Amino acid sequence: MTSTLHDLQRVRLASGAPVAACRAALDAAAGHVADAIDLLARQSAAASAPDLFDGTDWFTGPPLARSALHAAQQALGFRFPAAYAELLLMTRNGGSVRRPCFAVDRPTSWATDHIAITGIRGIGGKHGIDIATEHAIHADWGYPSWGFVFAETPTAGHTVVMFDYRACGPEGEPGVVWVDTYGDEPEVIALAPDFTAFLAGLRDADTFGGRA
Numbered sequence: 001m002t003s004t005l006h007d008l009q010r011v012r013l014a015s016g017a018p019v020a021a022c023r024a025a026l027d028a029a030a031g032h033v034a035d036a037i038d039l040l041a042r043q044s045a046a047a048s049a050p051d052l053f054d055g056t057d058w059f060t061g062p063p064l065a066r067s068a069l070h071a072a073q074q075a076l077g078f079r080f081p082a083a084y085a086e087l088l089l090m091t092r093n094g095g096s097v098r099r100p101c102f103a104v105d106r107p108t109s110w111a112t113d114h115i116a117i118t119g120i121r122g123i124g125g126k127h128g129i130d131i132a133t134e135h136a137i138h139a140d141w142g143y144p145s146w147g148f149v150f151a152e153t154p155t156a157g158h159t160v161v162m163f164d165y166r167a168c169g170p171e172g173e174p175g176v177v178w179v180d181t182y183g184d185e186p187e188v189i190a191l192a193p194d195f196t197a198f199l200a201g202l203r204d205a206d207t208f209g210g211r212a
Contacts (some may be wrong), residue, residue, distance in 0.1 A: 007033050015040040028063040033066045042090050052199060053095035059118070059152075061093040061125030072123045075131035076148050078170045081163065081195040084150060085118075094122025099202040102191055108180065110161065114208045115178050115191070117151040117161055127152065142181050144188070147174060150195075157180055161191065161198075 014037045019024040021040065029035035053060075069089065072200050073080055088094065096119040110116060122128040130137075134148065141157055143149060151161035158181055163174040176198040180187040192198035 007031065011036045011040070021138070025063060028068075028096035029065045029210050030067070032067070035067060039063055039065055049093065052097055052099070052202070053092055053120075054098045056096055058096040059120065059122070059127045060095045061128035064088050064093040064123055068123055072129055072131050076134060078128070078148060078163070078165055078174075080174075081173055083195045083199075084163075092122070094120050094125070094128050097202060099204050101203050101205050101208055103200065103203065103208070104178070104189055104191070104203050106189070108178065108189065109182050110153070110155065111208065111211050114203075115153065115159070115189075116160070116205070117202075119151050120151050121149065127163075142186060143179060144186060147177075149179075163195070164188075164190075 007026060008019065008022055010033050011017075011026060012019060014021060015025075017025070017040045022036065025036040025039045026033070029039055066089065069080070071084060097117065098164045100116050100118065101114045102117070105114075108115055119127060124130065129148070129150075137143075138145065138148075141160075143160065143162065146166045147163040149160045149162050153161065160179050162177055162179050164177045165172065165174045168174055173194055175190060176192040176195060178189040178191055180189075192201055
């Protein structure tokens with residue numbers, strides 16, 4: 001859908017945002033005025049919200065419209081956890097985190113007492129979930145089919161953090177697991193019962209003793 005000057009004026013009046021921001025929101029919302037207004041409102045609300053991301057735009061995708069979020073869920077075949085969807089919509093569409101480490105109770109290929117992530121994936125962009133290629137990436141790396149990757153790690157794809165829908169089904173609230181593909185079969189380690197608990201457990205690297 002192509003936006004018009006009239007659409008731009010409607011978004012500008014409803015949101016009070018600068019013209020450039022209104023135009024960017026209309027582009028992200030594929031010309032849908034209501035979605036663009038909603039997007040700008042969420043961006044404004046997020047400006048004063050606590051931010052788990054660092055100050056870079058590494059891992060951050062383009063502004064996310066609700067329609068794009070719904071399309072990603074349909075393509076992947078999983079309902080996103082509510083807290084994850086809210087994070088992408090209200091705060092930022094993925095990003096590099098300030099506290100990248102999470103404690104584990106047994107050694108992993110990364111370290112003796114923790115795992116690390118490089119960023120939380122959003123939808124689209126260079127590092128985000130690409131609905132056109134995601135299934136092929138899972139097959140190439142041997143990731144389990146019962147979930148999807150929402151956080152990448154410093155191992156360039158050999159290890160990832162995934163949502164695990166085995167217990168809850170594709171419409172439920174999944175747990176969070178570490179998946180290691182270095183061996184013949186993926187090694188899976190449970191990390192947290194849900195996305196909120198996972199975020200709460202992230203710690204600075206200097207909390208731990210170092211690499212394995």
